[in-house]
Amino acid sequence: MGLRFTELCIDAHDPHAQASWWSRVLGWEAEDTDDADVALRAPDGAGPDWVFLAVPEEKVIKNRLHCDFTPDDQNAEVDRVLALGARRVDIGQGDQTWVVLADPEGNEFCILAAEG
CATH class of the missing domain: 3.10.180.10 (2,3-Dihydroxybiphenyl 1,2-Dioxygenase, domain 1)
Incomplete structure (x- = not known):
């Protein structure tokens, strides 16, 4: 290719x-x-x-593309990234195994459940 x-x-x-x-x-x-x-x-x-x-311009709508991250420990990584300034966001995902967060400019990303 x-x-x-x-x-x-x-x-x-x-x-x-x-x-x-x-x-x-x-x-x-x-x-x-x-x-x-x-x-x-x-x-x-x-x-x-x-x-x-x-x-x-500032971000004003939901991302059309986002990054997913697979951690060793989901709770620890969510807590760490929140402490760095991320925030939880609700994009209508409901109760899922992943956590949707946003960076300081509002770009959504997900921290998935740990593998294994």
Whole structure:
């Protein structure tokens, strides 16, 4: 196949703050790019790099795409990410095995039940 998934681009009102927050969540290094964006460099095997792009507008609707994370311990990770500034959100998911959270700019993501 001729394509590789190398970057996930994320619009951000404050790309430096968003990259810094996600760097703490994921443990990935943040670096400025030549285009004045901020990139989180994924460790080998962890998926694509995340690139935060500056946009003037705030997020106003539910994401059309979101990230799911599988933890070793769901409760511990939910508590850790909430302590970093995430918030719980209700997108109509009801009672599920995953927890829906939002980052500081309101982008939804899920912490799934631990495997095993």
